Amino acid sequence: MIFTIDQWAWSNGLRDASPRRKGLAALFGLILSLSFPLPAVSATVIILAALLLTVKARLPLQTFLKLMTVPAAFLLTGTVTIAFSLSPVDAVWQTSIYSYMIGISAQGLHEATTLLLRSLGATASLYFFVLTTPMVDAIELFNDLRTPRILTDLMLLTYRFTFVLMETTQAMITAQEARLGYTTTANSFRSFGILAANLFIRSLLRSRDLYTALAARGYEDELRVLPRKRG
Amino acid sequence: MINTVNSKINSLLEAEHIEFAYPDGTTGLNRLSMTIRQGRKVAVVGANGSGKSTLFLHLNGTLKPHRGAIRFQGKELDYSRKGLRELRSRIGLVFQDPDVQLFSASVEQDISFGPLNMGLSPAEARQRVDEALEVTGISDLRHRPVHGLSYGQKKRVCIAGIYAMKPEVIILDEPLAWLDPVGAKHILALLDRLNAAGTTVIMSLHQMDIVAHWAQDVIVLNKGETVFEGNPLSLFAQDDLLHRCGLETPWPLEMYHDLVRMGLLPPGEAAPVDKRGLLDTINRKWCKR
Structure with missing residues (x-):
C-alpha cells in the first residue's frame, strides 16, 4: 500500500x-x-x-x-x-x-x-x-512552515532509506530461501532471527558509510538541498 | 617510475610513506607512496583488499594516515574543518555503492547538495544541477524518485552529484563495477569528457583491457603498498609483477604473444597492449604500405 x-x-x-x-x-x-x-x-x-x-x-x-x-x-x-x-x-x-x-x-x-x-x-x-x-515536496512544505531542520532532515533520510532497507531485506530473504531457510518452522525461526540481527548491523554500518559519503560532499550540520523544480 | 623529475613538477596529489591500520588490526596501507599528475587519467588497480578504497578515503581527508604525509598541490592536507571543506570541494569522491551516496529521494535534490554546501547561491546551484544532469545524460530522470532507478542510472546520479561541485580532481571507486558493457562505455566516455575539460580523473577498476586503452598512468597496489607507478605499456611488460598482484593481461597483449608463438608476428618488437596497437603491429607486418 x-x-x-x-x-x-x-x-x-x-x-x-x-x-x-x-x-x-x-x-x-x-x-x-x-x-x-x-x-x-x-x-x-x-x-x-x-x-x-x-x-x-x-x-x-x-x-x-x-x-x-x-x-x-x-x-x-x-x-x-x-x-x-x-x-x-x-x-x-x-x-x-x-x-x-x-x-x-x-x-x-x-x-x-x-x-x-x-x-x-x-x-x-x-x-x-x-x-x-511526492514525499520530498511534503518535506519542502514542512521546511517552509519552519519545522525544525533536524526533524525534516530525519524525514528525508528515513524516507530514502526505507526503500533501501526494504530492498536489502527482500534480497536477504530471497537469499535465505535459496538455501532452504524457510522450509520448516524451526528453519524459519532461525532464519528470521539471523535476518533481524544482520539488518540491524547492516543499518549501523550503512549509517556510518552514509555519513562518510555526505562529508565527502561537504556536509556539516544540515542537509541543504534545492527545492525540486516543478513544471 | 618514469621521469621522476617531470612528475615532481606536475605533481598534483602526492602520498609519501603513508601508513594506516584499521581498528580491528587489518593493515590498510603500508608505507604507501604515489604521485598523481595534473590533468591525467589515472587507473588504480590491485586485488580486492589491496588498499584502493582506503587510499581514496585518505585522498579526500576522510581517513588520516597514522604516519606519513599527503600533499595536494605541494601543501600538506589540512584536517581542520575549514581545510577539509576546501579540500573536498576540490577533490570529489564517487563511492562504489550508489545507495550509500544518494541520500535524497529526488535526483535533483541529491545533486544540489554538494554545490549548496560549497556556499553557492540557489540560482548558481540550480545552474550546476541542470548542467550536471545534461553532462551525465540523465535530464530525463529529473522527476524520478531515486528508488525507482536502475543501478546504472543511480551510478550516473552519483557522478552528477560530484560533477556539480566542479572539483579539480574526481576520484571514482570502481565506477564500472556491476555495469553492463554499454553502461560502462557511457561512464568511460563521460570521464573522458571531464578529463578533456581539465579534470584529473582517478579511478579504480579490475578490467585490464580498459586500463590498457583508457589510462595514461597506472598505480598498482598490493597489500597496501605501491608496487608499480607508470604507464600501461611498461606495466604490461612485467609479467611476473602482474602475476604476483593477481592482475590479468589485456587480451590484445595475450593475442600478440600467441601470434608471435605461432610465427605470424616477429618477436622482439614493442608489445602492443590495446586493440589499436595490436592492429598496427599486424598491419606493419602483413600490409606493407
Whole structure:
C-alpha cells in the first residue's frame, strides 16, 4: 500500500502543483469533515477528493476506492458498535436474545453513519495530499512552515532509506530461501532471527558509510538541498 | 617510475610513506607512496583488499594516515574543518555503492547538495544541477524518485552529484563495477569528457583491457603498498609483477604473444597492449604500405 501511494505521488497529474495549495486543500477538507457533524458535508468532501484525484490527478477511481477500503474496514468495525443498543426506543430493527432486546435505533444508526462519513472525509482529504505530493515536496512544505531542520532532515533520510532497507531485506530473504531457510518452522525461526540481527548491523554500518559519503560532499550540520523544480 | 623529475613538477596529489591500520588490526596501507599528475587519467588497480578504497578515503581527508604525509598541490592536507571543506570541494569522491551516496529521494535534490554546501547561491546551484544532469545524460530522470532507478542510472546520479561541485580532481571507486558493457562505455566516455575539460580523473577498476586503452598512468597496489607507478605499456611488460598482484593481461597483449608463438608476428618488437596497437603491429607486418 505504501508503494502504491508512493508511486502515484511521483506520477500523478498534480505532482508538480504547488505543495502549499495541495496542503491547504487537504487541510480544508480535514477541518470541514471534522467540524461539521453533517453527513452531507462529509460526503461532499469525499466526492470532491475523489473528483480531484480522478479528474485532475488522473488516478484511477478503482485505485482510490481500493485505498479507501483499508481505513473503511477499520472504521466500520468501530462504528458498527455505536449503531447497536439495548432495548432501543426507536428501533429500526431488533431481536431478542433471552430476555434482552438488542437492536439498531434510528438515532444510533444516524450517529454511526455520521461518524463513519466524518472519518472517511478526513481520510479522503489526507489521501488527496499524500497521493498527489511526492514525499520530498511534503518535506519542502514542512521546511517552509519552519519545522525544525533536524526533524525534516530525519524525514528525508528515513524516507530514502526505507526503500533501501526494504530492498536489502527482500534480497536477504530471497537469499535465505535459496538455501532452504524457510522450509520448516524451526528453519524459519532461525532464519528470521539471523535476518533481524544482520539488518540491524547492516543499518549501523550503512549509517556510518552514509555519513562518510555526505562529508565527502561537504556536509556539516544540515542537509541543504534545492527545492525540486516543478513544471 | 618514469621521469621522476617531470612528475615532481606536475605533481598534483602526492602520498609519501603513508601508513594506516584499521581498528580491528587489518593493515590498510603500508608505507604507501604515489604521485598523481595534473590533468591525467589515472587507473588504480590491485586485488580486492589491496588498499584502493582506503587510499581514496585518505585522498579526500576522510581517513588520516597514522604516519606519513599527503600533499595536494605541494601543501600538506589540512584536517581542520575549514581545510577539509576546501579540500573536498576540490577533490570529489564517487563511492562504489550508489545507495550509500544518494541520500535524497529526488535526483535533483541529491545533486544540489554538494554545490549548496560549497556556499553557492540557489540560482548558481540550480545552474550546476541542470548542467550536471545534461553532462551525465540523465535530464530525463529529473522527476524520478531515486528508488525507482536502475543501478546504472543511480551510478550516473552519483557522478552528477560530484560533477556539480566542479572539483579539480574526481576520484571514482570502481565506477564500472556491476555495469553492463554499454553502461560502462557511457561512464568511460563521460570521464573522458571531464578529463578533456581539465579534470584529473582517478579511478579504480579490475578490467585490464580498459586500463590498457583508457589510462595514461597506472598505480598498482598490493597489500597496501605501491608496487608499480607508470604507464600501461611498461606495466604490461612485467609479467611476473602482474602475476604476483593477481592482475590479468589485456587480451590484445595475450593475442600478440600467441601470434608471435605461432610465427605470424616477429618477436622482439614493442608489445602492443590495446586493440589499436595490436592492429598496427599486424598491419606493419602483413600490409606493407
